[in-house]
Amino acid sequence: MTDTPHRRGADRTEVIMRTTLELGQEIGYAKLSIEAVAARAGAGKHTIYRRWSSKGALLLDSLLSLHESDLDYPDTGDIVADLREQIHAAVDLIGRPPFGPLYQALVGEAQYDPRVAAALNERFIAPQTDKTVARLKKAQDQGQLASGFDLDLAMAILSGPLYFRFLITQEPLTHEYVDRILDALFVGMGPHPQP
Amino acid sequence: MTDTPHRRGADRTEVIMRTTLELGQEIGYAKLSIEAVAARAGAGKHTIYRRWSSKGALLLDSLLSLHESDLDYPDTGDIVADLREQIHAAVDLIGRPPFGPLYQALVGEAQYDPRVAAALNERFIAPQTDKTVARLKKAQDQGQLASGFDLDLAMAILSGPLYFRFLITQEPLTHEYVDRILDALFVGMGPHPQP
DNA sequence: TGTCAAGTACGGCACGTGCCGTACCGATAG
DNA sequence: CTATCGGTACGGCACGTGCCGTACTTGACA
Structure with a gap:
């Protein structure tokens, strides 16, 4: 039949x-x-x-099945350019339908369901952090980044303003916003001409 | 009776x-x-x-009735010191019981209830942002901050990493973390000895 | 290689539970 | 007399869990 x-x-x-x-x-x-x-x-x-153990777990799986991790870093040798390109891609994915609103709700759910928080961290946040830290490490080795800088902290400083806008003020995530963040930050994180 | x-x-x-x-x-x-x-x-x-129109509205009112806005900025003339003190206080309030877990849940609720998001923004986020921007403006006028710097952007850069840790990685907010953020950022945001 | 029985995953249904938001009640105070 | 209150009852919805009959898969046996 x-x-x-x-x-x-x-x-x-x-x-x-x-x-x-x-x-x-x-x-x-x-x-x-x-x-x-x-x-x-x-x-x-x-x-x-x-x-699936919960609505959150179901949605997380559904969302991850959708994009299959295309948020990898390019490596042109220029850390700022590579970050810019990757974050632009991330913002395009996370900031708009269909991924955007559902991802937002999932992060919301993670605030009172520890199992969702754990799964989200393990399957999305941590892998993205690892990729970022790896790319930053390379830049650091090449002297494009202050050598003593804690790279997990750098991750928080880079992602934080984006999540702040996404979750707290809930304004749209644009490339222009990303660029302004990067411009502001990389005056301070790079190697400085100081005595 | x-x-x-x-x-x-x-x-x-x-x-x-x-x-x-x-x-x-x-x-x-x-x-x-x-x-x-x-x-x-x-x-x-x-x-x-x-x-109250919802559980979120009730909780927001309850939380706000609890602390009554003691997160004001000192003004010693040193912007970094003042920010440090204020953010330490904010972190003490937001990062721990009783305020902490409930505030976290409220932000979570704001991710799928626009009314909660609006109320939270209007009654807590926006006032805090206003205070921060006002203090930063003063610092800018006194030359302690790059003069062209967008202060709303500065707010996001300052708060973002804290919310990232609070909501995404869900690790504890310590004074030590706040200090590391401030140290990292204020190399870049302050006026630089550049040609 | 063909057959058939045991096992498994499924759709559908019904159940009891918990909380929602609303409606009505009698009591109490201004 | 009227507004507000505590208390109770209500219909509705989604939860998570049983149970049933069915279709597909597997593998032992011939």
Whole structure:
């Protein structure tokens, strides 16, 4: 028969994640219910609960399945140019639909669900931090960055203003904003002509 | 009669807010319900719904009633020293119980409830930003800060790394961390001995 | 290589629970 | 007399968990 209603294995997982993103974009994360996802996906609630422990876990998986980590750093030799390019890409992904609003809600959920916070950190934040620190380390070795500088701190200083705008003032993340941040910061973090 | 069960006016408001903070600290914001607050406060649910439109609005009011804005800036003439002192105080308030965890949850709620986001911004974020910008402006006029510097951007650069640690990596906010941020930043933002 | 029984993942349904937000009540105070 | 209160009851929704019948998969046996 065509269109068999009962399948198994990984295809169900994929359908459910796709439906989660669809519904999430339509009605927003707050109103999104597992019940509704199951209904639209033509899936039993069990099938969802079997794989994901919470709405947050489901959304995190769904979002990660969407972009598959294209936020890698170029390495042209110029640290500021490379940071600029990577952060522009990150901002394009995170700052706009479909990823943006759902990612924002996920970070929100992470503020009162420690399991979501842990999963988000492990599967998205930490890998991004690692990439950034690795790229910064290289720049440091090449003398483009003050040698004693704590690179985890640098990560916080670079990302912080973006998250501040994204989560707190909730204004749009533009390339122009990114550029202003970078311009402001790299006067101070680079090697200075000081006695 | 002593301990009259039915009162009116503003005293109910106060009891409800106090109870909200109590219960919130005990069981966390996620599990906090208006029903439970009403029960413990000895209040009718209607009395709560009459004054607050959501759980977030209730918590925001409760938190603001607690500290009453003691995050003012000193003005010793040294901008870095003043910022350090103010941010230390802010971190002491925001980074620890009782304010800390509840404030964190409130920011989380603001990520999918625009009304909470607006209220939070209007009643806490914006006033703090205004104070910071005012203090920075003074420093700029006295030549302690690069003269062209966008002060709203400076606010984001100062606060961003703190919120990043608070919300994203969720590590504790210490004075030592604040100091490292300030030390790193004020090499770059101050006036430089450059040709 | 073909057959069939056991096992597994599934969709659908119903259940009990908890909290939502609203409506109504009787009591109390101004 | 009227506004406000505490208390209770209500319908509604989504939660998370059982149970059932079904389709697909596996593998032992011939």
